[in-house]
Amino acid sequence: MIENNATNLLFSAFQKKIEEEQEVREVIRNLCKEVDKFSREITAVLQVMHHSEEGISPACLKARRLLDKVNEGYAKLKEVVPATDYYKYQEHWRFMTQKYCYLISLIIWLEKGILASHETVAEVLGISTLEQTTGFHLDLDDYLVGLLCLCSELARLAVNSVTRDDYEKPLRISKFVMDLNSGFRLLNIKNDHLRKRYDALRYDVRKIEEVVYDLSIRGLLPKPDAENALEMPDAMTES
């Protein structure tokens, strides 16, 4: 007959493993909480873009300084997470990382008007982009979700820039988001959280288009060049 002892050993070995795991989890959770604080601060700082054009570049500078601290946080996180277990504990920092991807790409767009690449975002966070057997990296999914969040924020910005008589920015936003939209259509997205977020993109696109349409139909677009002139009658026939 089987020894009770042997079965007990099975379970105690497992229990020990669970306890070790929970200690690691605890440390990660606390660290993530700390790092996540900055994301809220940066978000708050950047809100200025919706009501003041002049406030944008100082806000970006301030956000950049905060990002340095985030970078330090990620360095600590990298140390704590066991090299092989990135995906085991990923849930703890996933949401936070997505937010940072969004914030970093937003800052870069505000500063230069270009799309921050996966590498650039990872570099700001101080982590790698390579998905290897070991190590801490920026998951491609998280980066893409960050970009989708960026589109939502830009849709809001398009509306608000019109309110403060900036008719040029919505056009730039429209071009940028359209580019992203057609880029995303190249991806074969599975039925997961990324796809859910992606499905929301069309609403952002539509909102931006409405803004551009409103401007174009009222002739408010800044010095319509050849391309815009072509667009206008087209839009009118559709309505």
Next chain:
Amino acid sequence: MSGRGKYRGSRPRNNYQNFPSVAKEGTASLAADSPVLAMFKNAALKLSERQDRHERLVKLSRDTTIESKRVIFLLHSAVTKEATGKAVIEAKERLQKLVEGPIKSIGLELENSPLHLHARAVTAGFQEFIEAKTFCSLMENKTIVTYPEIQKEFQYDVKEEDGENTRKVVTFLPHMDYMLGLADLTGELMRRAINSIASGNRQESYHACQVVRHLYSGSLGLYGIGKELSRKTTVMRTNVSKVEGAIYAMHVRGREAPSTLDTAAATWDAHDHHSDDEGFF
């Protein structure tokens, strides 16, 4: 799982037809050499690579599951002692083939990816395999194969392409999957105990009952376990009471009859409770 993905994948393209003309122009305006396009092409490549790997793993895992289930069935079908011996030998062979086949392929497939990324794809296969493996070892020599022992079996020497050197490949077995497999084992043991009563093998049924009890009491001591294992613990509890009920019936009523007539007593409980186990009988 795979069907769902394929179907969903093609939807946005159709829906896109409804987008206003401005959006269509936007697409056309994306220059072939734009960095955005390059970035997304790269991302598309990476994403589909990951998805393909996932699909392949799911398939391997399913192969493992099916064969493990068959092995378990084989072990159940043996009634007499000689038949059991034969069944165990065949079961061992088939399990070994699994280790050398699909499970090795899982290891090779995951060789260059992070450990837990595809855990969800393979967990079902592992659990079923553990169930079959431990069941087989219990019938062979009344011991449960431990986690380190199984993990050790999952190490392979693979020949490099040049044909001379070998490299080590390990199929990583999450400890959680092992425990989940053990939890499922109680269901098999319950069935085994009841079958043994039916065939008049009291010794065997007492033994199976005892193992189920041990496994259950061991799992009671665990804390901080995930949702899945806690759920299985409740299933274990019902298994324990079913076995105990059957043994009780045998004990009380079996007294009045020769051991060949225990059949009637044993089936008493088997139909009584609704079983939420897979039920492949």
